[in-house]
Amino acid sequence: MDAIEVRGLRKTYGSSEAVRGIDLTVTRGEVFALLGPNGAGKTTTVEILEGHRRRSSGEVRVLGDDPGTAGRAWRARIGVVLQDADDAADLTVAEMVGHVAGFYPDPRPADEVIELVGLTEKKRSKIRQLSGGQRRRVDVALGIVGRPELLFLDEPTTGFDPAARRQFWDLIRDLAAEGTTILLTTHYLEEAEALADRLAVLAGGRIVAEGTPATLGGRAAAGANVSWLENGVTKTEQVADPTDLIKHLIKIEADLKSLTITRPTLEDVYLSLIGAGR
Ligand code: ATP
Numbered sequence: 116m117d118a119i120e121v122r123g124l125r126k127t128y129g130s131s132e133a134v135r136g137i138d139l140t141v142t143r144g145e146v147f148a149l150l151g152p153n154g155a156g157k158t159t160t161v162e163i164l165e166g167h168r169r170r171s172s173g174e175v176r177v178l179g180d181d182p183g184t185a186g187r188a189w190r191a192r193i194g195v196v197l198q199d200a201d202d203a204a205d206l207t208v209a210e211m212v213g214h215v216a217g218f219y220p221d222p223r224p225a226d227e228v229i230e231l232v233g234l235t236e237k238k239r240s241k242i243r244q245l246s247g248g249q250r251r252r253v254d255v256a257l258g259i260v261g262r263p264e265l266l267f268l269d270e271p272t273t274g275f276d277p278a279a280r281r282q283f284w285d286l287i288r289d290l291a292a293e294g295t296t297i298l299l300t301t302h303y304l305e306e307a308e309a310l311a312d313r314l315a316v317l318a319g320g321r322i323v324a325e326g327t328p329a330t331l332g333g334r335a336a337a338g339a340n341v342s343w344l345e346n347g348v349t350k351t352e353q354v355a356d357p358t359d360l361i362k363h364l365i366k367i368e369a370d371l372k373s374l375t376i377t378r379p380t381l382e383d384v385y386l387s388l389i390g391a392g393r
Contacts, residue, residue, distance in 0.1 A: 124173035135320035151317035194263030204243035219261035
């Protein structure tokens, strides 16, 4: 059984259609990233899958159940990090994590979760005294405390400093290695590249591309830009396969210290995809 199956999902708000017929499958154990510009429909889609919003039409199965009608037992199997979590600011970190742990049948120990998100030194601080990035880490702690089979992360690392982001990536990799299925949205392309087995790009409520980070939008087949110095002048050529060009450069004794070979980054591919999707 797949963790998430979506067919023909649509959501309208009044007269505007935010999600326009999405098909999506996330298999068990997969880390799947949803990318797309502001307003593309990512949060709407994710919150429908979490059972936090009603869909207008389409088929949705999450861990085998319809999130629109699934009950508490289903809810205990998923973990959620919302985009705008509303923290109970007067509790301490330890109180908050301990409190939420009580909702689950087999929670992780609160201290372990607090350590996993790097907040041990702050566990006795009130949440309202934390920085924005530290609060976001509390949100992540609350999402994983119940040992979810499936974890939804909506822009989880917004406001994280670079070290905290790397620590978070390690946490996600550990959860994935334990078999947790993860659906995340992010605006950080390097985060999607670092974490996702597969990803989809949403634009204007539709999926405009789907693939692995290496192959999305024809990335693997895209040519390489080769540049080098020749008699003090930079030369550049775009080639499908640089092998013959490099052999030639060796033969003519070109200055290979200056050689660079670049391919489109995930961000390059993403930007061209959303341009095409508009
Ligand atoms: P972001 O990257 O900014 O978080 P997103 O891809 O998550 O964007 P959504 O929040 O799903 O986008 O919004 C998709 C569209 O639906 C937007 O045009 C938004 O204005 C609209 N929308 C979202 N929520 C509501 C709502 N509760 N009522 C009316 N319109 C809404």
